[in-house]
Amino acid sequence: MKLKGKTALITGAGRGIGRSIALAFAREGCHIALAARTPTELDHTAVDISALGVTALPIVCDVTRTEDISRTVSTTLDTFGHVDILVNNAGEARFKPVYQLSLEEWTQALNVNVTSAFLFVQGVLPGMMTRRSGRIINISSVTGIKALPEQAAYGAAKHAMNSLTKSLNLELRDYNIAAHALCPGGVDTKLSQDAMPHRDKSEWMQPEDIAHTALYLATLSSHMAVDIISMRRFAGDPLA
Numbered sequence: 376m377k378l379k380g381k382t383a384l385i386t387g388a389g390r391g392i393g394r395s396i397a398l399a400f401a402r403e404g405c406h407i408a409l410a411a412r413t414p415t416e417l418d419h420t421a422v423d424i425s426a427l428g429v430t431a432l433p434i435v436c437d438v439t440r441t442e443d444i445s446r447t448v449s450t451t452l453d454t455f456g457h458v459d460i461l462v463n464n465a466g467e468a469r470f471k472p473v474y475q476l477s478l479e480e481w482t483q484a485l486n487v488n489v490t491s492a493f494l495f496v497q498g499v500l501p502g503m504m505t506r507r508s509g510r511i512i513n514i515s516s517v518t519g520i521k522a523l524p525e526q527a528a529y530g531a532a533k534h535a536m537n538s539l540t541k542s543l544n545l546e547l548r549d550y551n552i553a554a555h556a557l558c559p560g561g562v563d564t565k566l567s568q569d570a571m572p573h574r575d576k577s578e579w580m581q582p583e584d585i586a587h588t589a590l591y592l593a594t595l596s597s598h599m600a601v602d603i604i605s606m607r608r609f610a611g612d613p614l615a
């Protein structure tokens with residue numbers, strides 16, 4: 376088992392990509408703290424993780440609330456003692472042209488998709504730096520690399536996610552801590568269904584495709600600097 380006895384804190388782990396990453400890590404022996412807002416989805420994932428013989432710690436958390444983030448990190452540390460791997464995956468996508476975006480929508484996009492990651496990183500870093508060991512995997516997007524129409528707020532957040540990742544690698548290399556940003560194109564999940572209900576997703580990636588790459592990153596030597604990975608399916612749709 377590649378992650379036997381390790382611990383991971385994964386946000387947005389109730390469904391979609393986060394749930395798949397949680398299950399992929401659990402299959403490799405990793406204990407998982409999983410955070411999201413919907414208790415039923417968290418509990419469902421926790422049951423499936425526990426069935427794999429590792430500990431699942433479901434924590435109800437709204438990542439736009441700083442007090443929820445503090446409680447999530449402290450509950451995880453109280454239970455597991457330390458965090459080996461942080462996966463900042465929680466996110467939402469609401470697409471609109473810039474001229475229709477309200478300040479509240481802009482701020483919400485940044486809060487959910489990147490400010491939460493910054494705060495979770497700050498929460499786990501002291502322990503990782505003391506232990507001189509740690510891995511941070513940020514689930515970004517192809518929109519963090521290139522602009523797409525109606526995705527200015529989401530894209531600004533994901534560009535910031537990539538920048539945060541690169542800064543972390545420059546600042547933390549002496550601590551044996553590595554950060555990675557994973558930038559998928561279209562993945563067939565609730566997020567993409569809500570944001571793009573009319574797009575044909577039959578050729579899009581599945582959450583398991585992203586989980587497979589996240590597992591690769593989680594097990595990569597910390598001597599390897601892999602800042603950003605871009606992923607898409609070889610399909611006719613250039614946005615997929």
Ligand SMILES: NC(=O)c1ccc[n+]([C@@H]2O[C@H](COP(=O)([O-])OP(=O)(O)OC[C@H]3O[C@@H](n4cnc5c(N)ncnc54)[C@H](OP(=O)(O)O)[C@@H]3O)[C@@H](O)[C@H]2O)c1
Binds near residue numbers: 437563
């Ligand atoms: N699907 C795609 O095409 C695609 C492509 C590139 C990147 N991504 C990225 O992949 C990540 C996961 O998305 P997904 O496609 O798997 O979507 P999803 O199935 O809708 O899952 C999103 C997860 O994030 C959680 N979440 C959302 N807002 C939250 C909040 N305020 N507080 C706590 N948790 C919150 C959700 O749980 P609750 O609603 O219960 O809180 C859910 O568990 C996102 O960062 C997204 O930007 C997705």
